[in-house]
Amino acid sequence: MHMPAIKAVLFDLDDTLWPIVPVIERAEHILFDWLADHAPAIASQFSIESLRARRQQLMATDPVYQLDLRRLRHAGLTEAFLNAGEDVALVDKAMEIFSHARNQVTPFDDVLPTLARLRGLVPLGSVSNGVADLEAIGIAHYFHASLAAYRIGCAKPDTAIFHAACEAMGVAPQEAVYVGDDPLLDVQGAQQAGLQGIWINRPELAPARKLPAHVCPDAICNSFIELEQWIYKRIIEV
Incomplete structure (x- = not known):
């Protein structure tokens, strides 16, 4: 099955970019x-x-x-x-x-280097149900668009917030990848909205997330290094 080109990568924040x-x-x-x-x-x-x-x-x-x-x-x-x-x-x-x-968060060690490399490859965005202030944290410059549930008026897994993010990024849902740690809110929510859903299952998080039997991510990555490799492979194959 031919997969559409990746034109945007969207991220969850809490427990995806840093432990919350x-x-x-x-x-x-x-x-x-x-x-x-x-x-x-x-x-x-x-x-x-x-x-x-x-x-x-x-x-x-x-x-x-x-x-x-x-x-x-x-x-x-x-x-x-x-x-x-x-x-x-x-x-x-x-x-x-x-x-x-x-807002005094400490990103996982692989996050900032990966974001710095990825933003030169594909536009990045964020979608969160939380209240992290990316300007205060100092990472807003990595993202083309950042959406928060309290500003949009709907929250993950509502398809509307994913579609709003795609609109803000200027891409169709099928051209976007969403990356998050929660199988239901992030992976299933993104897929139901037409995006590809990537599950970040970090072993350093305790307790670890469990993948429900009915959720089938487009990819499972244990780190941002694995994620970067998956995205790069998908882009150069197109």
Whole structure:
């Protein structure tokens, strides 16, 4: 079967370009330490775990929170400030503290060298359900277009966000490859939208993702080096 030419490569962000769990854990501890100093009633009445549990409850109350994790965290903090009798004017500052720490990510060792080489070969883009700020992280220049669910109004695996990314890249879905760590949101979501779906299954991530029996990626790569080789082979064969 002849495969169409690859004219764009799109990437997931969290757990594809960098491990996200340690980033969020660190950011939440930095925020909680700040709250202990500036809103001590919150630190005495709540814990990181209880604030997280409340966000999970809030997420179930309004679909917008599933698309906009910033708004979800802001709402959770506002509620906590009110319940603790602290000044809600400090919520925006608390969000700044968290966001700054959340964007202090450490890409996997093979990511930046691979992106630097690939962008000279094919246009790159990103599609994420998260709230990473690529400008703040310092990698926005690698990407022709970067789409986030909270800005688009829909989230992976909705086909609309993949199609919006293809439109932003100026390619048809069948001309785009999507690379991600989540078999359902990334691989299956991309394929259902007409893109090719590549599963990044990094052995250094714990716990490792499992591939459901009904999901069949167009390729499985354990690293960005393998991904680069697959993309290069596909391009020179066309």
